[in-house]
Amino acid sequence: MSLKYIDEYRDSDLAKMLVKKIQSVNCKDLRLMEVCGTHTMSIFKHGIRTILPKEITLLSGPGCPVCVTAQKDVDAFVEFARQNNVILTTFGDLIKVPGSGSSLAKEKAEGADVRIVYSVFDAVDIAKQNPDKEVVFCAVGFETTIPTLAATILSAREDGVKNFTIYSANKLTPPALAALMETKGVQIDGFILPGHVSVITGTNAYRGTFEKYNIPSVITGFEPIDILKAILILVQQNATGLPALVNAYPRAVSENGNLKAKTIMNQVFKLCDASWRGIGQIPTSGMELKKEFAAFDAAKKFNMDMPEVSEPAGCACGEILMGLKTPKACKLYKKKCTPMTPVGPCMVSSEGSCAAFYRYS
Ligand code: SF4
Missing domain, CATH: 3.40.50.11740 (HypD, alpha/beta domain 2)
Known part of the structure; x- marks a missing residue:
């Protein structure tokens, strides 16, 4: 599969095919x-x-x-x-x-x-x-x-x-x-x-x-x-x-x-x-x-x-960064800690996991 243009890396048919392949693998x-x-x-x-x-x-x-x-x-x-x-x-x-x-x-x-x-x-x-x-x-x-x-x-x-x-x-x-x-x-x-x-x-x-x-x-x-x-x-x-x-x-x-x-x-x-x-x-x-x-x-x-x-x-940023927790498992998530009132850096950074969860999920 050799792609050349940026649109090809966002192609929905290709994405669907890859998801199907992922689903077809029998994984634990x-x-x-x-x-x-x-x-x-x-x-x-x-x-x-x-x-x-x-x-x-x-x-x-x-x-x-x-x-x-x-x-x-x-x-x-x-x-x-x-x-x-x-x-x-x-x-x-x-x-x-x-x-x-x-x-x-x-x-x-x-x-x-x-x-x-x-x-x-x-x-x-x-x-x-x-x-x-x-x-x-x-x-x-x-x-x-x-x-x-x-x-x-x-x-x-x-x-x-x-x-x-x-x-x-x-x-x-x-x-x-x-x-x-x-x-x-x-x-x-x-x-x-x-x-x-x-x-x-x-x-x-x-x-x-x-x-x-x-x-x-x-x-x-x-x-x-x-x-x-x-x-x-x-x-x-x-x-x-x-x-x-x-x-x-x-x-x-x-x-x-x-x-x-x-x-x-x-x-x-x-x-x-x-x-x-x-x-x-x-x-x-x-x-x-x-x-x-x-x-x-x-x-x-x-x-x-x-x-x-x-x-x-x-703040559970440390555990989140090690893959031990997800932001939703943090007791402060969306309560005391929001993008307007961040407690930890994961809610501040545009690349932070908590900020991403807050924005998209
Ligand atoms: S940044 Fe906020 S939501 Fe994320 S772990 Fe720290 S306190 Fe919890």
Whole structure:
């Protein structure tokens, strides 16, 4: 099945045929995890949950960058916003995420200079336009955005920008999958792996996890046909008992990924341990600035070392991100927690599972 145009990836006849094929596979109860928040939104938007056999449960995973940001990192962003002389720059989704005592939206309302940017390059421009201010960028993202961040820092260094720093809460996908597989109570029968992250990492980045846990894994794109194809492959692999790591997104993903992007990323950043909401500390799952780029490290420049703090009482974001619960199992869902009054990040982010449930179900 070789498709060329975007319409073909939304073709309803093809979708019906794939659903029929999925239904025809004799499968036991299956729990499949879409790792990525963009997949979660696409699955809801196209009603994919509603057309699958009842034996198949789709779980949302730890692939929404705002959702997995640890509470202590949200607190750090708030602390930066409170500093005199700081302009805090951030992507929009982060602004409403509640920290332990405040949020960026609250700080902004109380007079802090918090600005929403659409690219990290905009943050550097703000720094150039405000040489008497310190501009801090909240770096929250995965392999998809880290190379751009690295390129921006290289360019800021070349331009001699001295008042721009980032607070890195960046994360890597494959270590999180391994951490999930090691978590007690987690039951996942297959991973729908993120298309855009894989464009950078390549298929090989998942090989270690796949070989260790022997779990059906399919990289796929974000159109309904992509997602249905991935589900069909996972269902078939489970039925035959023959797990495989499959790249079902070859129009964008290669074995080794984007070597240029990875080179830039590794020029500026190095691996570090990182805290994930709900999951906790995962070894070598983060990226911090290398020593030679310390001048761009907000945590070092401001000597900011935030303590680990507990997550909001009653919020089940952590369990949702590990596939242990769905949003409807959270006692606060649609009661105390709504998109207007979010308690946790999964209700704030446009890729968050709770926001998706609220909007579509
Ligand atoms: S509904 Fe709200 S409180 Fe519950 S898990 Fe989601 S974000 Fe957290």
